[in-house]
Amino acid sequence: MQEIHTKVDFKSFEGTSDKFSGKVHIQILFGPNKWRNFSGGIVHFSPKARSAWHTHPAGQTLLVTEGEIYTGTADGKVSVAHKGDVISCPPGVKHWHGAGPSMGGAHLALTGDKNGENVHWLEKVSDVEYNKAISSLKPAKPTKSAFNPFANSPLKSDPQMFRTFNHFxxxxxxxxxxxxxxxxxQILLASLVALGSVPPYANALESVLEHLKPQAIREILYQAIPYVGFARVQGFLEATDKAFSAKGIHLAQEEGIPQAQRAQRGLTIQKKIFGQAIEQYNAQAPKDEQHIRQFLSANCFGDYYAREGLDLRFRELLTFVYLLSLGGVDSQLKAHVQGNLNMGNNRHKLISVVTALIPVVGYPRALNALSAIDAITPAKD
Structure with missing residues (x-):
């Protein structure tokens, strides 16, 4: 009789430091049984992560499912396999496999079992060995182009206008x-999310990936949800998942705060940003609106601000970006100008953000943001 195993049956864990270098995530799909003499699993390698040297008594077959997988053998041969390629390793061959220096990768591993054994682990692949193996391929690296998140703008169809916009x-x-x-x-991505501009975001993401941690990009999207709404964020989540998958980027899930602690944790964060007066402000709200104040503490600040990946000071700066990009939220914008000042993002920093975003948000929103800054922290002669 056939059996079906669902995701809840799969065992998932991080690769141990004695058998792997770098961040490696392993998901066991199935093991050998009375009629199946091999096991199956999916292994995700972050950039530069790799296995130790090892052999398989009954061989192994790898199907690359994401990014690129590099593999080397004891005789010095090194190869790279791309998504959709298959790596076949005969029994007893000493080898290693993992990701390249700049792109992660994943593979489905089908490993033969012989007398209850499927792998013999050996010494780890040193940084010197790994770097030598990578450099032995001597890929023709393209010349690194200057940073420009607007490089693929449709304005390129009009060279003169592209030069005008790009220069400004x-x-x-x-x-x-x-x-x-x-x-x-980071502020550019945040602004584009608030503006609802998925195509420019996808183009910019291609340029900024080498400058940002993937976790930070994910947090920019998540924190936008309570400010611009999930309906607007969904398209950006899909575009980011597509870009991450193409790069072989795999992010581990973060454990949330226990339900019972969300409100208090969120209120503590609110106090850091807005001061102790936040409790009085909440208490003065009409009774039929009290639940909204509770939502703000538990959800907006407890569920999102309390996450890892971005520090609190920068999260408050991102909120300023969401609000100035949305437009029409003057009272909230002024409140978060003060919140930024309380967190150490001074007038100069806020004006720098507005300056950088003028080409994206336009002058009306930029000038409105400057008015909010001037109302809270007037310029000094």
């Missing part, structure tokens, strides 16, 4: 802002 966006607005490439990359 990158040579004037971005450079005048003084923001670093990682800072600018």
């Amino acid at each position: 966006a990158m040579q004037e607005a971005f450079k005048t802002s003084g923001l670093s490439v990682p800072e600018y990359s």
Whole structure:
């Protein structure tokens, strides 16, 4: 009789440091049984992660499911397999496999079983061995182009206008802002999410991936949900999943805060941003609106601000970006200008953000944001 095993039956764990280098996630799908003399599992390798040297008594077959998988043998031969390729390793061959230096990868492993054994682990692949193996392939690396998240804009069909926009966006607005490439990359993605602009976001994501941690990108999208709504964020989640899959990027799930702790944890964060007066502000709300105040503490701040991947100071800066990009939320914008000041993001930092985003949000929203900044922290002569 046939059996069906669902995801709840699969065992999942991180590769141990004695058998792997770097971050490796392993999911066991099935093991050998009375009629099946092999096991199956999916292994995700982050960039530069790899297995130790090892052999298989009954051989192994790998189907690359994401990104690229590099493999080397004791005789010095190194190969790279791409998504859809199959690697066949005969019994007894000493080898290793893992990801390349800049792109992660994953494979489905079908490993033969002989007398109850399917692998013999040996010494780890040192950094020197790994780097030598990678460099032995000597791929023709393309010349690294200058950072430009607008490089694939449809404006390229009109070269003159593309040059005009590109010069203002990158040579004037971005450079005048003084923001670093990682800072600018994150506020740009956040702004595009608030604006609901998926195509420019997908183009920008291609340029910023090498400058940002994937976890930070995920958190930018998640934190946008309570400010711009899930309906607007969904398309960006899909575009990001597609880009991550193409790059072989696999992010581990984060454990949430226990339900009973969400409200208190969120209120603690609110106090750090807005001060102790937040409790009085909540208490003064009409009784039929009290539940909204509770939602803000438990959901907006407890569920999202409390997550890992971005520090609290930068999360508050992102909120300023969401609000200025949305437009029409003056009171909330002013409140979060003050929240940013409380968190150490001064007037200069806020104006730098507005400066960098003018080409994206336009002058009306930019000037409105400057008015909010001036209302809370007037310019000094």
